[in-house]
Amino acid sequence: MALETLGSTRNKKTADAQPAVRISGLRKSFDGRLVFGGIDLDVPVGRIVSIIGQSGGGKTTLMRCVNLLERPDGGSIAIGDETIFADGGVTCRDLAKLRQRVGMVFQRFNLFPHLTAVENVVLAQMHAAAIGEREAVERAVRLLTRVGLARRAMAYPERMSGGEQQRVAIARALALGPTVLLFDEPTSALDPESTGEVLRVMRELAKDGMTMILVTHELPFAREVSDWVVFIDGGRIIEQGAAADVLDRPREARTAAYVARYAAPA
């Protein structure tokens, strides 16, 4: 599986490769108010996509549809070769399996405060993926080492800095061996130093060919980390393309206005 992922990463420019995530005609309303409609988005394996746009513009909701934390109203979503949602219904057989393939990292980290860092990474391995205790602990220690937190493994979340907590959250999401990672504004609760820590970890993951989708307000962060940017406004994709193109040379007036507003210091 891992080799396959790496292999397809090298071929990510080829158009006919199976995308890691394929979203077609996706539609969602809350209480009759359209959040987004007609969203088509292919995320090739190994690509790092930033979704940018106004608050309340449906970016987070769109991303939460990818692991079905949110149920869309229509359209379809496929993860790799499995269609998980089509025409108003969930089609994946096993929601737990899907969530093992699609990891998620939250804005407020959402670590389990009653457990230490290492236990946070162990829990789902044992109870969602039925991995044995010893192997789960070993993998947790390895992952925490990988995100530079081996010495903090026995600490409780409340004793950790925001950057440390977010790195534990990334290790926790990685523990189930996902093929896609979702990041919901992963750095908006962090100071610049912590943002740098998270950025370093995401770069490491990118090197290994991990497919990542992130929602962010921070355009410098989007530029640093992603190779593809999608601008959403009014529930539609207005523009998408290579990060440098969309952020530096936007074609659409609305993108340009957004970029100009958010690139300027607040």
Place this chain on the structure above:
Amino acid sequence: MTSSLPFADLFQVPWNEYASNLGIGLVRTLGYTVASFIGATVLGLGLALMRLNHLRVVRVPAALYTEIFKNVPLLAIIFLTYFGLPSVGVKLNVFVAGVLSLVLFYAAYLSEIFRAAIAGIHPGQNEAAHALGLGRGTTFGHVVLPQALRLALPGTNTMFVDLIKSTSLLVTISAAELMTEAQLIASETFRALEVYLVIAAIYFAVCYPVSQCLLWLERSIQAGVPLSLGRRRRLGLARALLESGV
């Protein structure tokens, strides 16, 4: 021969003759306490979960129950179950009636404590657990409940000690617990002051250490001391791995 000291003849009851009665009474008191507390915890947790359900038809009966039993005196509930129910053909023995009364009453209070504790868990916790592929049951058991227990512990501990003391109300149905024994001794010896002072001291000697132990438990959990064997084992494993530099 009366002494000039006012308290010199305070203790005249032959306590060693009553020691076994008191011992049996104390054991019964603890029996009522433990049985009622377990029952009240189970019912209270059920009621709390009902009140947090999204369906009105589930929420309303639980809320109604809680309001009724919170606003009726415990003594009235005891009399109703023991003296009242036989007239509609339900004859309960004194232990069952006593435990049932305490369960009904304390479940109402515990459900309020549990409900507040469960509602106090950030919704992000559920979301993170679901995003990790944990099912509803596992999420509740491994994520929500352990955190809710921490929040509920102080209130629950207070209720537990309160419950120990409330078993004394069962004297009214001659439940043969500590206070009933006290009443018997007092009526045999006609020394109410001495007897009830000693009984009060026994209640204190039970309740005070219990509340101190519960306080210690509260503090340990707050300080992050892992209490379950599973957690200790996993943390031990992790520590060994970290030390060996894997």
